[in-house]
Amino acid sequence: MAGENALNFQMIEAAAGRLAGHVRETPLLNSPFIDAIAGRRVWVKAECLQHTGSFKFRGGWSAVSALEGAGGVLAYSSGNHAQGVAAAARAHGREAVIVMPEDAPAVKIANTRAYGAEVVLYDRATGDREAIGAELAEARGLTLIRPYDEPLVIAGQGTCGLEIARQAAEAGVTGGDVIVCCGGGGLTSGIALALERTAPGFRVRPAEPEGFDDVARSLASGMIQKNNALGGSICDAIVTPQPGELTFPIMQRLCGPGVAVSDEEALRAVAQAFLRLKIVVEPGGAVALASALFQGDAIEGEDVVVVVSGGNVDAGVFAEAIRTYGDAA
Template identity: 50%
Template sequence: MTQAPTYADVQAAAQRLHGRIVRTPMLRHPLLDALTGGTILVKPEPLQRTGSFKLRGATNAALLLGPAARRGGIATHSSGNHGQATACAAHMLGMPAVVAMPADAPAIKVESTRRWGAEVVFFDRHATDRETLAATLAAERGATAIPPFDHPDVIAGQGTLAIELAEDAAAEGLALEGFAACTGGGGLIAGCALALEALAPAAELWAVEPEGWDDTRLSLAAGRRIANDGTGPGLCDSLLSKQPGAITFPINLARLAGGVAVDEAEVFHAMRFAFEHLKIVAEPGGAVALAALLAGKLDARGRCFGLVISGGNVDPAVFARALQAAPAAA
């Protein structure tokens, strides 16, 4: 199996990405602190250039390709955010990119991926082995396959988010005691776990998933990788991985306190709260960690708690549904 990344790899990624991605700010809101009883530090990745944290990992992986590999470009599969990130990274470095995307991927994500110059190949998310398809596309085009989460360079790039948050917290005299991130295949939380093991070793780390797609939660509880049945709700399209990654899961099993799952009403509530109070547009999958916190499924009482809003590439009609849902707490 491919060797897992280390904290040193996350540090190197942070240096490599400097000036190539947005260093997103650390946000706070008194209402969020009041509702949870903690000091909540929000990392808003919708402000990233492609609207999600995925640009970190994709760019780090692309930068590590040699000259010959760069000529062949990148092939990947993605429900949208990693596809956009891969397309953007390839454009930045003058490489071709091909992205296999589910036929039902949000139009906003498809259009953005194409806008960066990538070729998009559609597939049926229920009937196609996406990893096999990406490998086939890579072989046909002489490209390098860079998967969305189960890749050491991608994991290391995602972990730069936690380095930034820990640094910004320290600048205000704060130390992270808890941390939660939206979780699909586990690349984001794994990279962050590597960083926080070094920078905030006492922090309790949580993976948050949508109900019906909580394979990481189930796998952490069982101590082995468990796949969901793929029939859960599709609202959180960016988090519909069927099982944790072979590389990400051992990292997370050794470092996470556990996982929690949220339902669609809780997700819509969080999206509306983020819009009304944090002034952030969050997509459903990007809002699940905030949803868990607001629903009381994460205990931040008396603690400094880091929270990732991981993406903001939301279909306008879905966002309208969130705004029409039950009002956010005031």
């Protein structure tokens, strides 16, 4: 695997070239009602509208499209990365094997299979997904695509930053905080690298769930910090053990302080996105919007850009969120 030095703006531009015509340029949405709650103008980059329902399609496409030879790909994932890699592989006529825990939501297993991937299930309690994956990759000549600690994946996610720079400029916005839902940091670091070159007036900041703010604590302390737990947040899609080895140095160099929101704030943001923006957002994909709505004191500037990272949410969770918080104020 290449080190951080291998990752630069040119890789993002190259990824953008490979993604052109295949990735969806997602809209930058806004609403006066959202602005009124936040006390500033809020610009929402709606990556839930991306193919496969999350930004992960960008990184998946970037990695698969750069492969040489004819071999297939392998990924570990219980969710959005699985679907992004599977869809990209199918479009390239490559085999995709996704190693998923057998207790992953049935809909995500079904979707991953529907995108043409072979799903290999393992028992989370007794199995070792890395060992299973390594054995499969060796035996079948598959290339592992990591979810965030992979330069081609980070470069793919960075293409979202190129769009933000262009769309924000069209809206007359050239500076302020850009808040990004952050798990391992692939999207956050990719966007930060893209904006460093194309819109340096912006400052990228990671948003996380309270109690799972490993990136915020790592940035504050200057060294990688781990989460105490890996379950128990409704924002499961963005809970990872710790910042990536490649992504953390980029975030350390380029990002402002992290923001953490409660599960209730995330669900309130899901409801506001339903009510005012007409988009479907999963709780983990709503933490950046929640930051803008409910943690305004922590944000600087008249404008803030937030990235809604995905929309793959169960009907029951979404219905409960909008029933509880989705009536107009």
